[in-house]
Amino acid sequence: MKAEIIAVGTELLLGQIPNTNAQIISNALQEIGIDVYFHTCVGDNQERLLYILETGFNRSDIIILTGGLGPTKDDLTKETVAAHLKLPLIVDKQSLNNIKSYFATRGKPITENNYKQALIPEGALAIENKKGTAPGILLNKDGKIIVMLPGPPREMEPMLKDVVLPYLSKMSSSTIFSRVMKFYGIGESALEEKLEDLISQQTNPTIAPLAKMGEVTIRLTAKAQNRMAAEKIIKPVEDEITKRVGNFLYGFNDDSVEEIVAGLLAKFNKTIAVAESCTGGLMAHKLTNIPGISEFFERGIVSYSNRSKEEILKVNPDTIKKYGAVSEKTAKEMAQGIRISSGADIGISITGIAGPDGGTPEKPVGLVYIGYSDSNICYAEKHIFNGERTDIKERSVNSAFHLVRKMIQSLGD
Amino acid sequence: MKAEIIAVGTELLLGQIPNTNAQIISNALQEIGIDVYFHTCVGDNQERLLYILETGFNRSDIIILTGGLGPTKDDLTKETVAAHLKLPLIVDKQSLNNIKSYFATRGKPITENNYKQALIPEGALAIENKKGTAPGILLNKDGKIIVMLPGPPREMEPMLKDVVLPYLSKMSSSTIFSRVMKFYGIGESALEEKLEDLISQQTNPTIAPLAKMGEVTIRLTAKAQNRMAAEKIIKPVEDEITKRVGNFLYGFNDDSVEEIVAGLLAKFNKTIAVAESCTGGLMAHKLTNIPGISEFFERGIVSYSNRSKEEILKVNPDTIKKYGAVSEKTAKEMAQGIRISSGADIGISITGIAGPDGGTPEKPVGLVYIGYSDSNICYAEKHIFNGERTDIKERSVNSAFHLVRKMIQSLGD
Numbered sequence: 127m128k129a130e131i132i133a134v135g136t137e138l139l140l141g142q143i144p145n146t147n148a149q150i151i152s153n154a155l156q157e158i159g160i161d162v163y164f165h166t167c168v169g170d171n172q173e174r175l176l177y178i179l180e181t182g183f184n185r186s187d188i189i190i191l192t193g194g195l196g197p198t199k200d201d202l203t204k205e206t207v208a209a210h211l212k213l214p215l216i217v218d219k220q221s222l223n224n225i226k227s228y229f230a231t232r233g234k235p236i237t238e239n240n241y242k243q244a245l246i247p248e249g250a251l252a253i254e255n256k257k258g259t260a261p262g263i264l265l266n267k268d269g270k271i272i273v274m275l276p277g278p279p280r281e282m283e284p285m286l287k288d289v290v291l292p293y294l295s296k297m298s299s300s301t302i303f304s305r306v307m308k309f310y311g312i313g314e315s316a317l318e319e320k321l322e323d324l325i326s327q328q329t330n331p332t333i334a335p336l337a338k339m340g341e342v343t344i345r346l347t348a349k350a351q352n353r354m355a356a357e358k359i360i361k362p363v364e365d366e367i368t369k370r371v372g373n374f375l376y377g378f379n380d381d382s383v384e385e386i387v388a389g390l391l392a393k394f395n396k397t398i399a400v401a402e403s404c405t406g407g408l409m410a411h412k413l414t415n416i417p418g419i420s421e422f423f424e425r426g427i428v429s430y431s432n433r434s435k436e437e438i439l440k441v442n443p444d445t446i447k448k449y450g451a452v453s454e455k456t457a458k459e460m461a462q463g464i465r466i467s468s469g470a471d472i473g474i475s476i477t478g479i480a481g482p483d484g485g486t487p488e489k490p491v492g493l494v495y496i497g498y499s500d501s502n503i504c505y506a507e508k509h510i511f512n513g514e515r516t517d518i519k520e521r522s523v524n525s526a527f528h529l530v531r532k533m534i535q536s537l538g539d
Numbered sequence: 540m541k542a543e544i545i546a547v548g549t550e551l552l553l554g555q556i557p558n559t560n561a562q563i564i565s566n567a568l569q570e571i572g573i574d575v576y577f578h579t580c581v582g583d584n585q586e587r588l589l590y591i592l593e594t595g596f597n598r599s600d601i602i603i604l605t606g607g608l609g610p611t612k613d614d615l616t617k618e619t620v621a622a623h624l625k626l627p628l629i630v631d632k633q634s635l636n637n638i639k640s641y642f643a644t645r646g647k648p649i650t651e652n653n654y655k656q657a658l659i660p661e662g663a664l665a666i667e668n669k670k671g672t673a674p675g676i677l678l679n680k681d682g683k684i685i686v687m688l689p690g691p692p693r694e695m696e697p698m699l700k701d702v703v704l705p706y707l708s709k710m711s712s713s714t715i716f717s718r719v720m721k722f723y724g725i726g727e728s729a730l731e732e733k734l735e736d737l738i739s740q741q742t743n744p745t746i747a748p749l750a751k752m753g754e755v756t757i758r759l760t761a762k763a764q765n766r767m768a769a770e771k772i773i774k775p776v777e778d779e780i781t782k783r784v785g786n787f788l789y790g791f792n793d794d795s796v797e798e799i800v801a802g803l804l805a806k807f808n809k810t811i812a813v814a815e816s817c818t819g820g821l822m823a824h825k826l827t828n829i830p831g832i833s834e835f836f837e838r839g840i841v842s843y844s845n846r847s848k849e850e851i852l853k854v855n856p857d858t859i860k861k862y863g864a865v866s867e868k869t870a871k872e873m874a875q876g877i878r879i880s881s882g883a884d885i886g887i888s889i890t891g892i893a894g895p896d897g898g899t900p901e902k903p904v905g906l907v908y909i910g911y912s913d914s915n916i917c918y919a920e921k922h923i924f925n926g927e928r929t930d931i932k933e934r935s936v937n938s939a940f941h942l943v944r945k946m947i948q949s950l951g952d
Binding site: 133136137138139140141142143144145146148149150151152153154155156161162163164165166167168169174178181196197198199200231232234237239240257280400402404405406407408409410411413414415417418419420423424425426427428429430431433434437438467468469480481482483515516519 | 546551552553554555556557558559561562563564565566567568569575576577578579580581582587591594717726727728729731732738739747748749750752758760813815817818819820821822823824826827828830831833836837838839840841842843844846847850851880881882893894895896923925926928929930932
């Protein structure tokens with residue numbers, strides 16, 4: 127099965143937005159064993175879209191289009207596909223109801239042009255859009271599968287996962303299955319050196335290391351007839367890697383360190399409170415992205431001013447005067463202060479210089495102290511991070527989560 | 540001059556990396572008045588690349604290829620272009636010297652396959668690669684311009700800027716200039732209805748509305764001989780749009796609402812403190828992404844527990860008991876509490892139900908109250924947002940920033 131992806135939208139050709147959808151869809155198709163041979167972007171222009179469609183029909187079995195399904199006159203994907211296939215557009219009642227209720231629940235009047243979104247080519251299946259108004263469309267005609275999905279990735283992605291992938295995977299005779307191992311505390315080259323022989327011998331599964339912000343991942347990808355067979359191929363390689371560098375391994379696949387921390391808090395029934403200075407709420411934000419965290423996350427303080435560090439966190443003014451707000455001692459007092467004032471089991475603090483200004487030779491931009499406090503221990507670690515302000519915030523929070531993870535994990539030892 | 544961009548690389552079709560280059564190049568070409576009509580990605584496969592090249596030569600004046608210039612057997616972009624144009628590949632001495640010195644300065648031996656990178660089609664111009672080994676190639680043949688650039692964006696971008704754009708802008712007799720107007724508080728369809736006549740008459744400038752999370756933008760794009768002339772074409776249309784829907788207009792181009800708020804805080808010399816419940820620190824995080832905000836941002840409280848609302852924000856326990864933590868009254872008390880306890884000029888609060896659990900028929904997931912307090916006024920507004928937990932957080936914070944913006948702007952009235 128050969129597939130291609132066509133993104134429709136002048137904003138792509140103007141370079142206003144990246145073609146995120148092509149990457150997401152390609153990745154997903156690869157995992158169900160469907161080869162993608164081409165990506166194309168074309169503007170909101172019927173003639174050129176028609177030309178691209180004709181080319182697509184000549185060379186591919188599956189054509190996935192993204193964008194151009196909205197209510198405006200610019201949006202002409204389904205009109206063009208329907209014209210090419212000589213299919214009339216008809217009202218899909220369910221989609222019409224969804225659009226009406228979308229506006230009704232927002233208490234907004236439905237404008238005329240929104241009705242256009244409920245039209246689908248005759249014989250097609252409408253795919254519900256849970257995040258917006260334009261339904262997706264799935265069409266099987268003359269031996270070709272045509273899928274149309276909305277442009278915004280947040281609308282597109284659930285429709286891809288819930289409807290399109292299950293539909294297409296029935297067509298595919300082989301599976302590609304991947305498993306990602308996630309490491310913290312070891313660099314990419316050091317990791318590769320320890321696995322050099324495995325990497326150079328790799329065929330099935332393939333072993334692909336990748337350095338990301340503050341971590342290294344290894345993707346093991348196996349091709350087999352079905353998922354179980356693929357998992358069987360991956361298992362011994364994963365075991366061998368774990369044997370060699372398992373002490374740096376912290377998770378798999380989409381595990382995020384904050385989710386692992388949330389799981390550990392639940393497992394050991396511990397509550398946490400965080401006091402952030404330079405990271406400005408990012409740690410609390412990441413924690414509170416996790417549903418159900420309210421049981422374990424007591425509070426967060428963004429103590430940007432010294433006054434707030436002293437008032438709420440009870441940091442000794444003399445400590446700040448003597449050692450500075452960015453110091454091991456202040457980090458420890460902040461961690462202890464947030465733990466005690468909140469009544470939480472664990473207190474975490476982050477204080478540092480995120481830049482671009484505020485650095486000195488002794489305390490450069492990127493210097494960050496992370497504090498940890500529980501009823502037994504009060505500890506702070508020093509880091510020097512590289513990058514822009516937002517990178518430094520990101521890396522600091524990442525390290526703070528790993529510190530909590532290691533501390534809680536040690537409770538289980 | 541019609542251009543198209545062809546990215547070569549199987550890793551793109553597998554979804555391992557995004558096609559960043561297409562966006563960067565499109566954006567740059569747009570600014571020098573060259574229209575990009577197509578983006579294509581094709582794998583490291585000579586037959587399919589040849590087919591895409593032939594298509595490109597038939598429909599475009601300028602073809603920019605990225606990727607496939609490296610030392611390995613997979614890299615076959617220039618070989619395929621040379622074969623298509625029936626040009627021999629010859630050694631470019633300068634490039635060969637550059638490759639040799641690249642390895643020499645790193646103390647590494649130069650491997651045989653690296654010499655391949657010094658080959659360019661006869662009659663072509665080599666473009667120096669200051670960040671890597673593969674030179675770029677610029678070729679003007681049979682009235683077509685062919686540009687080949689390396690795949691890694693950090694190598695590609697300087698070559699584009701330093702050599703390709705200056706070369707191409709001599710060919711282009713016009714400039715395209717865009718201006719983006721950003722609106723809040725009006726939907727895409729409603730906005731379009733008010734501008735329908737303008738949109739349907741559009742030619743130069745073009746008028747392109749786009750709905751994003753919580754806002755709508757309109758991009759005005761003019762084509763003219765130079766930037767000043769383009770701005771002159773845009774001005775009357777911008778003025779007319781402002782006349783009709785200016786009360787929803789909040790910014791231009793890359794302005795983010797948090798940056799506008801930061802600018803207003805500085806302009807009116809006001810400090811702010813925020814108390815967040817359901818948004819869990821996201822507002823503080825966004826504010827603190829802005830360099831220099833520490834002068835105006837006093838503190839943030841993530842009052843996830845009722846206890847923290849009562850202890851730090853001095854919310855009356857009876858208020859929570861009687862009206863609930865998610866209520867207009869609690870939002871107001873939180874805003875006032877954070878303002879008074881922090882000593883900031885403005886207090887903002889957000890309390891709501893981000894889901895996925897915790898909703899009831901009376902208080903559904905997505906119900907959010909945003910409170911505002913200054914020395915004159917204490918106010919709260921009610922919203923019902925759609926989407927996942929993270930969407931609800933995002934939309935809540937966005938609305939909170941717009942509330943602050945409107946409140947501070949009214950100080951200037």
